[in-house]
Amino acid sequence: MIALIARRIIQGVMTLACIYTLTFLMVITVPGNPFRQSERNMPPEAERALRVRYNMDNNWAYFVQFLSGAVRLDFGPAFTYSDWTCNQIIAQAFPVSAMLGFLAILLAVLIGIPVGVISALKRNSWFDFTTLGLVLIGISLPTFVTGAGLLIVFAVYLQAAPVGGWGTLAHLPLPVVTLALPFMAYIARLTRVGMLDVLSADFIRTARAKGASQRVVVWRHAFKVAFLPVLSYLGPATAQAMTGSFVVEKVFAVPGLGQHFVNAALNLDPGLIMSSVLVFATLLILLNLVVDVLYALIDPRISGAL
Amino acid sequence: MAVSARSSRWPTRDAWRRFARNKAARIGLIVLLLLAAASVVTLPLSIRWYDLQQLDTAVRHGPASSPVVDQQRYLEALERSSAGKVAKAIAPVGHGAASWLGHDDLGRSLLYRLLPGFLVSLSIGLAAAMVAVIIGATWGALAALAGGRIDALMMRIVDVLYSLPYILMVILLKIALTRPLAELLGGRTKYADIVVLFLAIGGVSWLTMARVVRGQVLSLREQPFIEAARAAGAGWWYILRRHLAPNLVGPATVYATLVIPQAILQESFLSFLGIGVQQPVPSLGRLAADGVQAVNTFVGFWWLLVLPCGVLVVALFSLNFIGDGLRDALDPKSQAATLV
Numbered sequence: 001m002i003a004l005i006a007r008r009i010i011q012g013v014m015t016l017a018c019i020y021t022l023t024f025l026m027v028i029t030v031p032g033n034p035f036r037q038s039e040r041n042m043p044p045e046a047e048r049a050l051r052v053r054y055n056m057d058n059n060w061a062y063f064v065q066f067l068s069g070a071v072r073l074d075f076g077p078a079f080t081y082s083d084w085t086c087n088q089i090i091a092q093a094f095p096v097s098a099m100l101g102f103l104a105i106l107l108a109v110l111i112g113i114p115v116g117v118i119s120a121l122k123r124n125s126w127f128d129f130t131t132l133g134l135v136l137i138g139i140s141l142p143t144f145v146t147g148a149g150l151l152i153v154f155a156v157y158l159q160a161a162p163v164g165g166w167g168t169l170a171h172l173p174l175p176v177v178t179l180a181l182p183f184m185a186y187i188a189r190l191t192r193v194g195m196l197d198v199l200s201a202d203f204i205r206t207a208r209a210k211g212a213s214q215r216v217v218v219w220r221h222a223f224k225v226a227f228l229p230v231l232s233y234l235g236p237a238t239a240q241a242m243t244g245s246f247v248v249e250k251v252f253a254v255p256g257l258g259q260h261f262v263n264a265a266l267n268l269d270p271g272l273i274m275s276s277v278l279v280f281a282t283l284l285i286l287l288n289l290v291v292d293v294l295y296a297l298i299d300p301r302i303s304g305a306l
Numbered sequence: 307m308a309v310s311a312r313s314s315r316w317p318t319r320d321a322w323r324r325f326a327r328n329k330a331a332r333i334g335l336i337v338l339l340l341l342a343a344a345s346v347v348t349l350p351l352s353i354r355w356y357d358l359q360q361l362d363t364a365v366r367h368g369p370a371s372s373p374v375v376d377q378q379r380y381l382e383a384l385e386r387s388s389a390g391k392v393a394k395a396i397a398p399v400g401h402g403a404a405s406w407l408g409h410d411d412l413g414r415s416l417l418y419r420l421l422p423g424f425l426v427s428l429s430i431g432l433a434a435a436m437v438a439v440i441i442g443a444t445w446g447a448l449a450a451l452a453g454g455r456i457d458a459l460m461m462r463i464v465d466v467l468y469s470l471p472y473i474l475m476v477i478l479l480k481i482a483l484t485r486p487l488a489e490l491l492g493g494r495t496k497y498a499d500i501v502v503l504f505l506a507i508g509g510v511s512w513l514t515m516a517r518v519v520r521g522q523v524l525s526l527r528e529q530p531f532i533e534a535a536r537a538a539g540a541g542w543w544y545i546l547r548r549h550l551a552p553n554l555v556g557p558a559t560v561y562a563t564l565v566i567p568q569a570i571l572q573e574s575f576l577s578f579l580g581i582g583v584q585q586p587v588p589s590l591g592r593l594a595a596d597g598v599q600a601v602n603t604f605v606g607f608w609w610l611l612v613l614p615c616g617v618l619v620v621a622l623f624s625l626n627f628i629g630d631g632l633r634d635a636l637d638p639k640s641q642a643a644t645l646v
Contacts, residue, residue, distance in 0.1 A: 030481050139626075140618065140623060140626075141618070142591065142594060145615050148598045243471065250578075261471055262579060265477035277470060277471060284469045
């Protein structure tokens with residue numbers, strides 16, 4: 001197992017190198033540059049000086065310079081926010097997003113899985129149809145709509161939560177729920193499909209025949225198999241949730257990482273684009289590794305294929 | 307689902323029969339077609355209406371049958387900051403079909419913005435799905451047919467692209483494509499924007515398609531009927547056209563129906579960011595995002611948020627049901643895999 005994990009880590013580092021090169025190529029081929037954005041109309045001399053200052057007049061030199069910085073976990077300056085380095089921005093915003101995203105995924109799993117299991121067991125009951133409707137609404141409504149709805153009901157009318165901001169426990173529930181909803185809906189759907197698939201399998205009939213109780217059949221025999229697709233969905237989902245959602249951050253005024261993804265891209269800020277891409281990709285690779293290890297623990301048949 | 311006893315010779319007709327038997331899918335298709343028909347028929351009216359601003363009155367009217375907010379009186383009441391007087395500023399007004407669903411802050415008919423908005427969203431979804439299918443199917447089929455090291459390299463590229471953040475890539479693609487396309491279309495940026503949108507959304511949505519098609523081609527390649535065709539002396543182009551392509555239509559269609567609702571949602575996010583379709587062109591996402599803003603200033607403007615969201619949900623519901631129906635119809639073996 002340890003040798004396999006080591007191999008996966010080496011693979012991951014190679015993938016990161018590919019992602020870095022690809023993102024770099026994309027950033028330098030997209031027309032426009034960070035010094036020519038919006039209100040900052042810079043004299044050409046100043047722009048040239050800045051380009052020389054940051055080694056950006058020579059693409060290869062910039063490529064090597066950023067890479068050598070990134071290896072030492074130093075991502076250089078962020079042009080979008082003057083006087084901020086990418087490191088400072090990430091160090092400030094990532095913990096916020098990571099906490100929000102982790103809680104959202106936790107909530108999505110804690111509610112989505114029981115809902116999926118129950119609606120599979122009570123197939124075509126009113127519970128099944130109601131949750132199906134709710135699940136489809138959860139998937140269909142854009143986050144900015146659900147977020148605004150929650151905000152109006154709970155923050156404006158009931159005044160049960162602050163309208164926005166970050167820092168106290170009271171700030172958590174609304175953004176966490178908003179972020180969790182689409183994930184919850186998808187997990188419920190995946191669980192239901194998986195359970196329906198498994199419950200008609202022969203080994204479930206065998207388990208029932210030997211007299212296993214409903215609880216044992218459902219949770220020990222069926223759920224273990226039905227959980228596998230959910231598990232592989234959780235890897236990318238957690239990475240996505242933990243790197244922040246622009247919409248949730250905008251609606252609830254949360255100082256997270258998601259806004260920087262968008263602002264970096266809109267401002268064509270090379271340092272911030274590449275550092276946020278690298279943070280996301282690293283998290284994704286690590287979480288996929290965790291998922292694979294858990295997969296092997298749950299399903300011994302595939303431990304060799306890791 | 308038992309295969310029909312009087313199974314016809316035409317797999318497409320069988321599939322259609324299976325699809326038509328699925329109630330949810332049938333209703334979804336009818337609703338979607340009705341909405342699309344209504345949008346297309348009213349297009350001569352609505353295109354004029356959504357450009358038509360009534361700035362001289364500049365009032366937001368609610369739906370005809372419900373109380374209406376007169377913005378002028380609402381603002382006056384708000385200045386005096388008394389909830390009772392805000393309620394008194396609400397008085398019924400109504401004129402013709404254009405005001406059935408009320409008006410927005412520029413006095414434009416919401417009905418005549420929703421209908422073309424639905425059409426714009428649906429076409430962005432369809433076009434993005436088409437782009438995703440074309441790129442993905444070509445990529446996946448080429449990888450599977452080339453095999454060996456080229457296959458490994460091509461799928462490795464897909465893996466790498468998978469680990470890039472979606473929203474960032476859409477924005478970068480959109481920035482990269484906007485200027486060349488606007489030049490190509492001779493400055494008609496209104497339309498260039500829509501084209502760029504579906505190119506960008508389709509350009510990042512093809513990855514799963516490539517994996518699906520590659521898997522399908524790989525398993526088909528080993529099937530006896532392909533071997534038989536080869537033994538009978540069929541050329542590779544003939545095999546691709548007559549034997550591989552028809553077998554790819556099913557999975558490709560099923561996946562495409564998953565991309566359409568996703569693309570419509572993506573468009574709404576981009577509209578929320580302010581880089582989706584540009585005013586005055588409406589889309590469901592654009593209208594919902596505007597609605598959020600309107601409701602944030604005063605909850606009394608509820609219809610500007612609720613109605614676009616309603617249409618969005620109905621459209622995405624229908625598309626999801628149609629997708630599940632198609633999956634059952636085109637891939638009877640994997641019917642357990644239906645997500646509904």
